[in-house]
Amino acid sequence: xxxxxxxxxxxxxxxxxxxxxxxxxxxxxxxxxxxxxxxxxxxxxxxxxxxxxxxxxxxxxxxxxxxxxxxxxxxxxxxxxxxxxxxxxxxxxxxxxxxxxxxxxxxxxxxxxxxxxxxxxxxxxxxxxxxxxxxxxxxxxxxxxxxxxxxxxxxxxxxxxxxxxxxxxxxxxxxxxxxxxxxxxxxxxxxxxxxxxxxxxxxxx
Numbered sequence: 001x002x003x004x005x006x007x008x009x010x011x012x013x014x015x016x017x018x019x020x021x022x023x024x025x026x027x028x029x030x031x032x033x034x035x036x037x038x039x040x041x042x043x044x045x046x047x048x049x050x051x052x053x054x055x056x057x058x059x060x061x062x063x064x065x066x067x068x069x070x071x072x073x074x075x076x077x078x079x080x081x082x083x084x085x086x087x088x089x090x091x092x093x094x095x096x097x098x099x100x101x102x103x104x105x106x107x108x109x110x111x112x113x114x115x116x117x118x119x120x121x122x123x124x125x126x127x128x129x130x131x132x133x134x135x136x137x138x139x140x141x142x143x144x145x146x147x148x149x150x151x152x153x154x155x156x157x158x159x160x161x162x163x164x165x166x167x168x169x170x171x172x173x174x175x176x177x178x179x180x181x182x183x184x185x186x187x188x189x190x191x192x193x194x195x196x197x198x199x200x201x202x203x204x205x
Contacts, residue, residue: 007036011051018058027058049078050089056096065104072097088124091117095133102140111140131160131175138178147186154179173199 010033017026030051037047056072059065076093083089094117101110114137121129134153141150157175165171180195 005036005040007033007040007047007051010036011054014054014058018061023058023061027055027062030055030058044078044081046079046082049075049082052078053093053096056093056100060096060100060103065100068100069097069104072100085116086120086123088120088126088129091120091124091126091129091133093117094120095129095136098133098136102136107140107144114140127160127164131157131164134160135175135178138182142178142182147182151179151182151186154182168202168205170202173202176202 010029014026014029014033017023017029034048034051034055037045037051041047052071052075056068056075059068059071072093076090076097079087079090079093094113098110098113098117101107101113114133118130118133118137121133134157138150138153138157141147141153154175158172158179161169161172161175176195176199180192180199183189183192183195
């Protein structure tokens, strides 16, 4: 039964190493999960796609951007073939690819993945992933001086976190700061003051 197979043990071990910041060891354990799954289930099985998605993230954390992009694209192809292009399980892959492209200085290639990832996350109503992707989109649009789109993205980050974790969640502090900065740059000073005050209130609670 794959539920109790070595591939899951290797994958979970990889996750433990990654949480501890031991990314080289995490990569080695994850590669063993990929090898086992490929040999026993086939190279195009969704489990392999899942593990290759995780491998892309590990390579991203190691700064091996070209490899992260290649691995993310392979994971995306496998998972799309099983679940279709709009499934929520593809959102994380698009996010990793966008991050890799942005770090590699290719913003033009990053934006389509942010947009597709957002569509997938919305389809699955995954508020955590929506917030994460919209955070990236807000920063992207700030850098490109597209402040209206940045404001829309930042507002959805705050809304998603509030709906998921409540209005007193500490994870709202950074998004409120970003939202306040955008409002200030747009000369919406009352909105900016409100957002900064809300962030300060959360810091002091």
